[in-house]
Amino acid sequence: MVILRLAWRNLLGAGTRTWLNVIVLSFAFVAIIGAQGLLEGMNRQATRAVIDAQYGGGQYWHEAYDPFNPLSLADAHAPLPEGLRSMIEAGNATPLLIVQGSIYPAGRMRPVLLKGIHPGQTILNIPSKFLNEAAAGALPIIIGNRMARGTGLKVGDYVTVQWRDNDGTFDAKDAIVVQVMKTTVPTIDNGQVWLSIDQLQDMTELTQEATLVVLARTARKTPVVAGWIFRDTEYLLRDIKVLVQSKTVGSAIVYVILLFLAMIAIFDTQVLSIFRRKKEIGMLMALGLTRYKVMWLFTIEGALHSVLAAVFGAIYGIPLLGYVARAGWTLPGNADNYGFAIGEKLFPMYGAGLIILTTAIVLVITTIVSFLPARRIAQLKPHDALRGRLA
């Protein structure tokens, strides 16, 4: 306790030297917590968005369905079994039929996935109700904002849709864009055309068939259904987790550089401090402190930089990060390239775990960095120190 008290006094007594280190270290603190908070916010936002718009409370996949293999779609459909039909009728699930097709905006062919969905469904955050709009012979379709940008289509535009029916026969029809949905989820947008499942079933002669069934988020029971495989959200979100992890690793490099700079400053301070205070070290020993206690005194002095940095960082970091958490972080225009379902603004999330973990890591690293030069004191003889020698 005495050592801690002395260390605290020495640290504060060092004045400008201490505060410069504290400022540098506090930048590292705030930057790490800020960036981690952004990543956490990105993760949560993306997860929430894809659950709302795509995954729901989990999905039953036709056993032949492979989202990474479009060729599997030709076989990945079947009439809905009784177990799934009853869930759909109870409003706890909605079926999707996915068929390969093409559209011809401005006369150019674009391969797309035709996705049939019930216009009245409320399980997915997709404006499917617009598919009910009467369109005078044309097929009402919805596309996402990215798709609209890429094809130049807008609400009211006509476009030819082509597909193959169950027998492999090509067919085509004019479709009208009844809605361009603004979505943050690229995987329900790019290269996808949404239309009524009933119409798609008629067009492809796949009556009462579906490729997958999306459960409501409130669904608790997931019975085993023959020919269908249940995929929970943990499974469905694994790609997002991998993406977030890869971005976390990328940003960790920045943290390492920030911390490295701060630690160099502290290491340098410690080395200089021990060099400049040799006589003081000798006097401490003459007064009865053992070498190890003096070594710990200097180590704690160094480590306390991180405590001061945490407090100082909190003084400006809490208002700053709090403001960003409320106002959001406006993303650059090319944010779609991130591969995430994130909106125009990112809202960081700062959990207690993140703050405690970051503080603990910085404290441990600062202690180690402070200890390394202080080890030399353990070899120091009192009479050498009193003469100002580091023997």
Next chain:
Amino acid sequence: MRNFEEKENLIETKNLVKTYPMGEGVLHALDDINITFKSGEFAGFVGPSGSGKTTLLNIIGSLDVPTRGSAVVMGEKVETLSHVRAAHLRNQHVGFIFQTFNLFPVYTVFENVEFPLLLLGISVSERREMVTDALHWVGLADRANSNPSQLSGGQSQRVAIARAMVKRPALLLADEPTANLDAENSHNILRTMERLNRELGTTFIFATHDQKVIRYLRRIITLVDGKVASDEARNG
């Protein structure tokens, strides 16, 4: 704090030798030193620079160890002390005063004097009382809240004396305590030390070649080339 028999010699050295490697040979800093001190002495090692005064003082203060021979300080053999026991001995029984004062710059005068008591685990109220007493002894009670940088050399050395004396050690070792002081301050400090020696019974041992100090000593041990050339007592 004193836990050894008062009848015993406070310090006893036998055939004490201290050598330092120097090139391919060795330098004999101390050569066959045999001396004893009893409690309450006001003595000093005198001699020219390099005669071994400071080395001997350091060994007595358990800041250094002899190469050969023995130094028993308050019943403890310095040559066999672990650094922890040596630190304990210094903490409990020995006070030091150095030429350069060695005050802690970030502490106030009060805190500097209080420091040894903190290490001894003495309670706050007791500490306050002891520090106030010590500052009164050296006439600096009114500078308790000053920083060392605000003090003159004489005042700084008086603070160093207060810090060394505050725990009322059995032994106070002073290495050239007046070297950085003018004549008036030197006499003031020496008079203070003499008074403390008389009033508290503390043994004072100096290492000095300053005639002003030598005039006050009641026992003068002259060292020449690491050997005791003379050991004479004077009437105080």
